[in-house]
Amino acid sequence: MRAHRHVDHFNQAVRSGDWKTFADTFTEDALMVFTNVPAGPYAGRSEILRGYEEHPPDDTMSITTVEAVDETTDRVRFAWDDAGPGTMLLRWRDDQVELLEITFG
Numbered sequence: 001m002r003a004h005r006h007v008d009h010f011n012q013a014v015r016s017g018d019w020k021t022f023a024d025t026f027t028e029d030a031l032m033v034f035t036n037v038p039a040g041p042y043a044g045r046s047e048i049l050r051g052y053e054e055h056p057p058d059d060t061m062s063i064t065t066v067e068a069v070d071e072t073t074d075r076v077r078f079a080w081d082d083a084g085p086g087t088m089l090l091r092w093r094d095d096q097v098e099l100l101e102i103t104f105g
Contacts, residue, residue: 001066002074002090002092002095003063003066003074003076003088003090004063004066005025006025006076006090006097007061007062007063007076007078009021009022009025010022010057010060010061011060011061013052014056014057014058014059014060015060017056019049019052019053019056020049022052023045023046023048023049023052024045025096025097026045026048026096026097026098026100027045027093027094027096027097027098028044028045029043029044029045029098030043030044030045030048030096030097030098030099030100031043031098031099031100032048032051032099032100032101032102033099033100033101033102034101034102034103034104035101035102035103036103036104036105037104039051039055059080059081059082059083060080060081061078061079061080061081061086062078062079062081063076063077063078064077064078064079064085065077069089072091072092072093072098073089073090073091073092073099074089074090074092075087075088075089075090076088076089076090084104084105085104085105086102086103086104086105087102087103088100088101088102088103089101
């Protein structure tokens with residue numbers, strides 16, 4: 001499942017610090033936005049990479065549920081392994097992330 005692969009790649013990047021490999025899972029023109037924290041938006045793979053390299057997360061996450069919104073979009077509820085819950089809206093293009101919208105809490 002695409003959402004599980006995305007979270008696996010994210011968790012690997014947290015552990016290894018290799019944000020380039022993680023950023024390569026996004027389309028060249030991807031958009032990453034946060035709905036309730038003062039970060040981003042990040043437009044394009046290179047800005048997304050820069051955002052992760054300048055402010056690397058230090059916590060891994062686990063998926064609690066995945067709901068298909070439509071053929072190209074999943075709503076993913078997750079829990080940080082050391083903190084609270086969150087939700088991601090992931091829109092896909094050719095198995096790459098085209099849009100990542102993140103809400104904490």
